[in-house]
Structure formats: structure tokens, C-alpha cells
Amino acid sequence: MKMHNSDTPRSDGLSKDASSDPALDDLFALARSQPPQPDGDFMARMLADAYACQPAAPARLAPAPSRAVSRPGVWARLAAALGGALAVAGIGSAAMAGLVIGYVQPESVVSFAGTIGFGLGESLDLLSGFDGLLSEELAP
Amino acid sequence: MPRDTLAPLSDEALLGLYATGDREAARLLTGRLAPRAFAHALRMLGDRAEAEDVAQEALLRLWRMAPDWRPGEAQVSTWVYRVVGNLATDRLRQRIRRRADALEDAAEPASDQPAVVQTMIEADRMAALQAALNQLPDRQRQAVVLRHIEGLANPQIAAIMDIGVEAVESLTARGKRALAALLAGRREELGYEDAQQ
Numbered sequence: 001m002k003m004h005n006s007d008t009p010r011s012d013g014l015s016k017d018a019s020s021d022p023a024l025d026d027l028f029a030l031a032r033s034q035p036p037q038p039d040g041d042f043m044a045r046m047l048a049d050a051y052a053c054q055p056a057a058p059a060r061l062a063p064a065p066s067r068a069v070s071r072p073g074v075w076a077r078l079a080a081a082l083g084g085a086l087a088v089a090g091i092g093s094a095a096m097a098g099l100v101i102g103y104v105q106p107e108s109v110v111s112f113a114g115t116i117g118f119g120l121g122e123s124l125d126l127l128s129g130f131d132g133l134l135s136e137e138l139a140p
Numbered sequence: 141m142p143r144d145t146l147a148p149l150s151d152e153a154l155l156g157l158y159a160t161g162d163r164e165a166a167r168l169l170t171g172r173l174a175p176r177a178f179a180h181a182l183r184m185l186g187d188r189a190e191a192e193d194v195a196q197e198a199l200l201r202l203w204r205m206a207p208d209w210r211p212g213e214a215q216v217s218t219w220v221y222r223v224v225g226n227l228a229t230d231r232l233r234q235r236i237r238r239r240a241d242a243l244e245d246a247a248e249p250a251s252d253q254p255a256v257v258q259t260m261i262e263a264d265r266m267a268a269l270q271a272a273l274n275q276l277p278d279r280q281r282q283a284v285v286l287r288h289i290e291g292l293a294n295p296q297i298a299a300i301m302d303i304g305v306e307a308v309e310s311l312t313a314r315g316k317r318a319l320a321a322l323l324a325g326r327r328e329e330l331g332y333e334d335a336q337q
Contacts, residue, residue, distance in 0.1 A: 021320050023332040027269045028288040031183075034266060038178040042192050046174040046199055050158070050166040053203035057161025 151216035152209075159206040169216075174199060176217065176290075177224050183285040184228035186274040194231065198223040214299065221286065221300045229278045265330050272322040276315055283311035284319065 038046075082091065146154065146164055151172060157165035177198050181191035198220055209216075273281050279301070286297045287308070294312075298305045323330065 021316065023327070023330070024316060024320050024323070026332075027265055027323070027330075030265055031269055031289045032291060035175070036179045036182045036188075036191075038175050038192070038195075042178065042196075043170070043174060046196060047167060047170045049196065049200055050170045050203055051163065053200065053206075054163070054166050055159055055161050055207055057163075 152211060155202075155206050155209055155216055156211070158203070159209065170199070173202070173217065173220050177220050180221060180224050180285065180290060181228050183270070183273060183289060184225065184278075184281060185231060186270050190231055191228075194224055194227045197227055215296070218296055218299050221290075221292075222302070225282050225300060229282070232278050268323060268326055268330055269319075272319050275322055276318055280311050280315035280318065283308055284315035287312045288316070 146157070146162075146168055149157075149165075149168075151169065154165045154169045154172075158169055174195060177195035178191055181194040181198075182188060185191050185194065201223055202216070202220060273285065276284065282301060283297060286292045286300060287294065292300075294305045294308045297308045301308065301311075303311075
């Protein structure tokens with residue numbers, strides 16, 4: 001329902017016909033231009049409330065510590081090429097065993113070699129004509 | 141998030157960020173809404189301490205329901221005005237119950253009635269206006285404040301007060317008439333003698 005104010009304006013400027021009341025409009029304009037200002041304490045309380053009620057932000061994932069990407073060293077690459085550290089350890093053990101056996105010539109090994117037909121006193125001539133060829137070439 | 145990035149955002153967008161824990165959004169939204177809530181509550185109640193309580197309660201309710209806010213359903217400021225208005229009206233009704241001389245009797249005083257503002261302590265125009273506003277019925281006061289002081293459009297006022305636009309027009313017109321009558325006896329003090337015709 002729309003209101004129609006048909007009252008005649010009052011002589012004091014604050015007429016009863018409020019639809020065209022310059023004095024009242026002036027008061028409204030004054031009120032609009034001077035809104036009540038909350039004080040600092042109040043605003044601080046309001047902000048504290050806002051923070052207190054605020055849902056927690058989702059936890060951010062900590063950035064992974066940056067690791068310097070370094071190329072593997074020569075020995076590491078060699079070990080990898082041979083099949084890893086275990087393989088290198090096996091090869092090293094075998095080499096050491098070979099050196100020990102070759103140097104010490106343990107009796108048990110010599111006798112065992114003789115038993116199976118590899119006596120150390122015998123030699124196997126795979127290139128029987130090679131010595132003669134050498135002697136002919138070297139003869140003056 | 142940096143202030144420059146958030147400042148242009150709407151209240152609703154800020155409320156969404158608030159619900160995700162963005163503290164800058166909380167700060168910006170408080171800076172926007174708290175003064176308006178306080179000003180509206182003060183216009184409604186005429187008492188600074190009570191206005192602060194009402195504004196604080198209204199925003200507390202907003203913060204608590206922020207995670208469940210449904211975008212597009214209502215403007216945040218409309219929602220705040222509505223809650224402030226309801227809380228202020230509740231307090232006014234409590235006052236009326238406490239006082240024997242119910243203020244609602246002063247709804248539309250006769251033009252020849254001595255202006256209620258004669259009892260005012262302050263003599264300036266703002267105080268006169270506030271004192272006159274205090275004499276209006278709750279709904280008229282709310283409509284007049286929202287329309288003529290807060291400067292809101294009638295459809296938004298209708299949404300805030302949960303009434304139709306025509307009812308808003310009716311309330312504001314009656315409120316202005318009552319204000320004019322209440323202030324009539326103070327024309328000299330308020331400096332409106334020049335408007336005499």
C-alpha cells in the first residue's frame with residue numbers, strides 16, 4: 001500500500017508532509033554524512049571475535065628439503081655397472097683368494113691338483129711347433 | 141592473501157575466504173561490516189553500549205555460520221542488517237517490558253502535542269534526530285533508518301525486514317511523518333526558522 005501524504009506543509013519547515021520536508025531531509029543528510037564511528041577497542045574486539053571463530057586454514061604441506069642433485073662418482077658408477085656393491089664385494093673376495101692361493105701354493109691344493117690330473121710338475125704343450133719357429137727366425 | 145588482492149572482492153567472496161581460514165579476509169570483512177552493524181544498531185537503540193553488544197552478537201553469528209553460507213541466497217550485508225534489526229528489536233521490547241510507560245504509545249503523536257524532544261539533553265540536530273527516532277515504533281524506525289540514513293533501496297529493505305516493498309514504503313512514509321511531528325516543536329533550536337513560509 002503506497003502512502004500518499006496530502007497534509008499541507010507546516011509553517012515551521014518541519015512539515016507534517018514528510019514526503020517533501022526539506023528540514024527532515026537535511027537532518028537525514030546530516031546523519032548520512034556523519035555515521036556513528038565505532039571506537040578502536042570495539043573494532044579490536046570484533047576482529048578478535050572474527051579470528052577466534054574462524055575455521056583453521058588447511059595445513060600447508062612443508063616444502064620438501066631441496067637436495068642437490070649430484071652425479072654418482074666414478075666408483076659408484078663402476079659398482080653399479082658390475083651389479084652393485086654385493087657383486088663388487090664378491091669379485092674382490094675372489095680376487096684376494098686367487099692371490100693367496102697363487103702365492104702360498106698350499107700343499108693341499110697342489111696334491112688335490114695332482115689327484116685330478118693337473119699336477120704342477122707336468123706341462124701341456126698347446127703349440128708344439130712354436131718353439132722351433134722362433135728358433136729358426138731368430139737364428140742369424 | 142595480500143590486501144590488494146582481496147580488497148575488490150565482494151562481501152560474499154570474502155566470507156567464503158574467511159571460511160577457509162584466510163585471516164586477511166577476516167580483517168577486511170570485519171572492517172566493512174562492523175561499523176555498519178554498529179551504526180545501524182546505534183540508530184535503532186540510541187545507546188552506544190547496547191549497540192556494540194548487538195553488533196558484536198550479529199557478527200559472531202555471521203562468523204559461526206560462515207562455513208555453511210550458501211552463495212547467492214542473500215547479500216551478506218542484508219543478512220547482517222536483518223540480524224542487527226532483530227536483535228535491536230528484541231532489546232527494545234525488553235525495555236518496553238521493563239518500563240511502565242511503553243514507548244509505543246508515542247507512535248504518531250498529534251501535531252499539537254508537545255514535542256517529545258523537549259526532554260532531550262543534547263541540543264544539536266543529530267541528537268534531536270536520534271531522540272526522535274527513538275520515539276518511533278520499532279519497525280518504522282528500522283525502515284526509516286535503513287531508507288533515509290543507511291541509504292538502502294526499498295527492495296533490500298524489504299529483504300532485510302522480510303516484508304513487501306509496499307510495506308516498506310508505508311513504514312517509511314509513516315515514520316517520516318511521525319519524525320516531522322516529533323521535531324516540529326524544536327524548529328528554532330534546530331535552526332530551521334529560515335524555512336518558515
